Amino acid sequence: MRLLEREEPLALLATAARAAAAGRGGVVLVTGEPGIGKTALVGALAGRLAGGRVLTGQCDDLTTPRPFGALRDVARAVGGPLAEVLADGSAPAAVHDGLLAELAGPAPTVLVLEDVHWADDATVDAVRTLGRRVPALPAVLVLTYRDGELDGGAPLRRALAALPPRAVTRVPLAPLSRAAVAELVGAGADRVHALTGGNPFLVTELAAEGTDGLPPSVRDAVAGRVAALAPDARALVELVSVVPARTGTDVLDAALPGWEAAAAEPERTGLLLVEPGAVAFRHELARTAVAGTLTAADRRRLHTTVFAALQRLGADPADLVHHAEAAGDATALAAAALPAARGAAAAGANREALAHYRRALPLAGSLPGAERAALYEELAGVAYLTGRIPEALAAVDAAAAAHRATGDGRGLGRCARVRSRLLWYAGDGAAAEREARAAVALLEPLGESAELARACSVVGQLAMLAGRSEEALTESARAADMALRAGDRATHAHALVNTGKVRATRDPDDTATIEQAFAAADGAGDPHEAVRALVCRAWSELLWVRPGPARRTAERALAYAAEHEVDALREYTEVTLAWLDARAGDWAGAERVARAQLERGVTVNQILAKTVLAEVAVRRGDDDAAARLADVAAQSWATAEMQRIEPVLELQVEHALLHGTPMPVDRVRQVDALARATDWAGWGGVRMAAWAAVAGCPVESCVRAAPPHRAVLDGDWRAAADAFGAVGWSYDRALCLSALDDPAALAEALETARALGAAPLAARVTRRLRALGLPVRHGRRETTRAHPAGLTARQEEVLRLLAEGLTNAEIATRLVVSPRTAEHHVTAVLGRLGVRGRREAIRRAGELGLLRG
Numbered sequence: 001m002r003l004l005e006r007e008e009p010l011a012l013l014a015t016a017a018r019a020a021a022a023g024r025g026g027v028v029l030v031t032g033e034p035g036i037g038k039t040a041l042v043g044a045l046a047g048r049l050a051g052g053r054v055l056t057g058q059c060d061d062l063t064t065p066r067p068f069g070a071l072r073d074v075a076r077a078v079g080g081p082l083a084e085v086l087a088d089g090s091a092p093a094a095v096h097d098g099l100l101a102e103l104a105g106p107a108p109t110v111l112v113l114e115d116v117h118w119a120d121d122a123t124v125d126a127v128r129t130l131g132r133r134v135p136a137l138p139a140v141l142v143l144t145y146r147d148g149e150l151d152g153g154a155p156l157r158r159a160l161a162a163l164p165p166r167a168v169t170r171v172p173l174a175p176l177s178r179a180a181v182a183e184l185v186g187a188g189a190d191r192v193h194a195l196t197g198g199n200p201f202l203v204t205e206l207a208a209e210g211t212d213g214l215p216p217s218v219r220d221a222v223a224g225r226v227a228a229l230a231p232d233a234r235a236l237v238e239l240v241s242v243v244p245a246r247t248g249t250d251v252l253d254a255a256l257p258g259w260e261a262a263a264a265e266p267e268r269t270g271l272l273l274v275e276p277g278a279v280a281f282r283h284e285l286a287r288t289a290v291a292g293t294l295t296a297a298d299r300r301r302l303h304t305t306v307f308a309a310l311q312r313l314g315a316d317p318a319d320l321v322h323h324a325e326a327a328g329d330a331t332a333l334a335a336a337a338l339p340a341a342r343g344a345a346a347a348g349a350n351r352e353a354l355a356h357y358r359r360a361l362p363l364a365g366s367l368p369g370a371e372r373a374a375l376y377e378e379l380a381g382v383a384y385l386t387g388r389i390p391e392a393l394a395a396v397d398a399a400a401a402a403h404r405a406t407g408d409g410r411g412l413g414r415c416a417r418v419r420s421r422l423l424w425y426a427g428d429g430a431a432a433e434r435e436a437r438a439a440v441a442l443l444e445p446l447g448e449s450a451e452l453a454r455a456c457s458v459v460g461q462l463a464m465l466a467g468r469s470e471e472a473l474t475e476s477a478r479a480a481d482m483a484l485r486a487g488d489r490a491t492h493a494h495a496l497v498n499t500g501k502v503r504a505t506r507d508p509d510d511t512a513t514i515e516q517a518f519a520a521a522d523g524a525g526d527p528h529e530a531v532r533a534l535v536c537r538a539w540s541e542l543l544w545v546r547p548g549p550a551r552r553t554a555e556r557a558l559a560y561a562a563e564h565e566v567d568a569l570r571e572y573t574e575v576t577l578a579w580l581d582a583r584a585g586d587w588a589g590a591e592r593v594a595r596a597q598l599e600r601g602v603t604v605n606q607i608l609a610k611t612v613l614a615e616v617a618v619r620r621g622d623d624d625a626a627a628r629l630a631d632v633a634a635q636s637w638a639t640a641e642m643q644r645i646e647p648v649l650e651l652q653v654e655h656a657l658l659h660g661t662p663m664p665v666d667r668v669r670q671v672d673a674l675a676r677a678t679d680w681a682g683w684g685g686v687r688m689a690a691w692a693a694v695a696g697c698p699v700e701s702c703v704r705a706a707p708p709h710r711a712v713l714d715g716d717w718r719a720a721a722d723a724f725g726a727v728g729w730s731y732d733r734a735l736c737l738s739a740l741d742d743p744a745a746l747a748e749a750l751e752t753a754r755a756l757g758a759a760p761l762a763a764r765v766t767r768r769l770r771a772l773g774l775p776v777r778h779g780r781r782e783t784t785r786a787h788p789a790g791l792t793a794r795q796e797e798v799l800r801l802l803a804e805g806l807t808n809a810e811i812a813t814r815l816v817v818s819p820r821t822a823e824h825h826v827t828a829v830l831g832r833l834g835v836r837g838r839r840e841a842i843r844r845a846g847e848l849g850l851l852r853g
């Protein structure tokens, strides 16, 4: 075992030993809470001494200690007169003399007496005598003890006070730092550090047992300490154990009058911390351990007690929920859950709010209609934000039923509008459109209102998504005006996002409105719309083939979404970034992120994930590429949105091109007809036209185009290759080069395809070379990737941060990405380097010379 962060204490001990060797003996007091590392420290001592011997005696925790217990260990080791006087039961003075004779030299001695808080009276007397005499001996007396276990009047305390002050060195041991914890446990260091407070025993036990459960050794150690407490102290400790983090003294005053006296013992022994306003366990792990020893009946009783106290004190509803639930009191739970849900939702803690709303549901039946509807609508809102679409749909239906019963038309309109968004999110474009129009139809007769403004804005949003730009602009402008009149700043921001998205879709440089929309949404306290603004901008940049800006904007969106728990859009943004990773050549990383989305039901997130997975499959030449393509083509078609349909169409054309199979001409015509039914004027028309040209069925196109697509449309494959290459999309570049007859271009395409593992493209280039009568160079076994370990630029950056010792959370902050994304990057780096842990990664990176320069 390596002893961490104990250089200073070891140096103090070594100094004392050197002085002893020179004839100036002394006493060293090694102190600290249980498990702080006293034994480990003195155990390391022998290896650090220049000469002399170490003798050790152990004091035991016995109800009836044996006299001179610790000294008997020493006598066993040295034999001689000391052993004799101890064996024949001589008077204490004879034992003291034997001990002093043993330590008189000539060789210097370090005498360690361990755990002297348990020392029997005879040993304490021996310590007193030895302490007085040791300055003149070539010896160091090292005493280890848990200072918390000595009360003021203990005989040992008095013996220590009587030691000659100049001869005493105090070595109180400190908990391990976060960095040392990281060294012991690797991943998850933050959590382990928080749970254990850096206590080495707790840390090493967690490291050995896995950091999730409670190691039996810890449970036993803590249970042992609790069992030793007086009954009133134990009652206090058990009560405190059922309250997360810390128990307010007001709660204790109410629940356990007279608790202060009972707190003295557990405070002294370091189990509890008693602070001015609260009592807490010193280690969270100890709290879990104590709570784990309670019987189910005790646990319920204690939670009921705490609940009653909290209720009397008018405590935070979230705390009431916790204890009502654990007390098994369903009625109290439902009643406390609703205010808790509202508090969490107002604070933007959407996942927590969702959990509370679910707990409040049993209450719904007994609420008056309007309140019942409100409960369901609020539940639908947080369920949507956290990405639970079926649950949100069920809730919105229940809310609508309540509104119908009370004849609340405005409420019904609002529900239709929410349902529209949910259906859109589930990938059903037509149904979303229908519900949005139903919402307007319900609200319009009731006159102008914030609800009507929002419904109009949703109609504008869907028009924008469907490519009916003029309608989108008109509806959104109308909605924005109405929202301003109604004083609804969030809806105003919503409408601005629509307008901004239309503008950015038409012209990638026209981002002023979308940024204005972001600021408006942020200012109005509507994080969902703020994130939507950024996501819209990122998508325009992506589809206009500007990956650098797209990544920057998407990372802003991700950070904002993560901070405000807008999970639905956070996940969407994560997949968007994965798509950018795929284009930059990190197929495996993109695949991992996208796959994680597939488990969450059909949503636009999933359609996007499937698009990314289909792209990787097509380009890598997976067996299931065609099947994936067909599946996502059908799902994207159901959205009726160009931004979902068109990228899949491009892939279908690419797939046919790679394999020399028939072009998807019918699909091209279908998509063209869809585009033509709108007044689309953005990246979509041109990309369509470009790939339609490749498919051999030219369609009309509009003017503005991103450089690579303009070049494809013009049949200028070299310019297209250069344009893709300029933004770092090397596969796309190689694909374009593969259309040229130039031997150098084909050679480059082949090399890139092989390096990326793009088998179909490599095969296509090989076919073309053969057809042109050109030689096909054999691929080298070693790939010629720029990076020796095949890391992307991003992964290399992450590796550097790992080497700096940053945690995932710190890496996330540094790179302005979500902790999840940082985690993905770290996992990818470990995978690429073929190592299991961070330290191994850093070592391996050093061996490969990856961290130079």
Ligand SMILES: Nc1ncnc2c1ncn2[C@@H]1O[C@H](COP(=O)(O)OP(=O)(O)OP(=O)(O)O)[C@@H](O)[C@H]1O
Residues within 6 Å of the ligand: 001, 002, 003, 004, 005, 006, 032, 033, 034, 035, 036, 037, 038, 039, 040, 041, 115, 146, 200, 201, 202, 204
């Ligand atoms: N500095 C350290 N670096 C790494 N591990 C340590 C360090 N100190 C202690 N440990 C580990 O922590 C555990 C507990 O340490 P140790 O037994 O020395 O505590 P202690 O203070 O003697 O506790 P007690 O009061 O119960 O006797 C041991 O497994 C030890 O290996």
Ligand SMILES: [Mg+2]
Residues within 6 Å of the ligand: 038, 039, 040
């Ligand atoms: Mg010990």
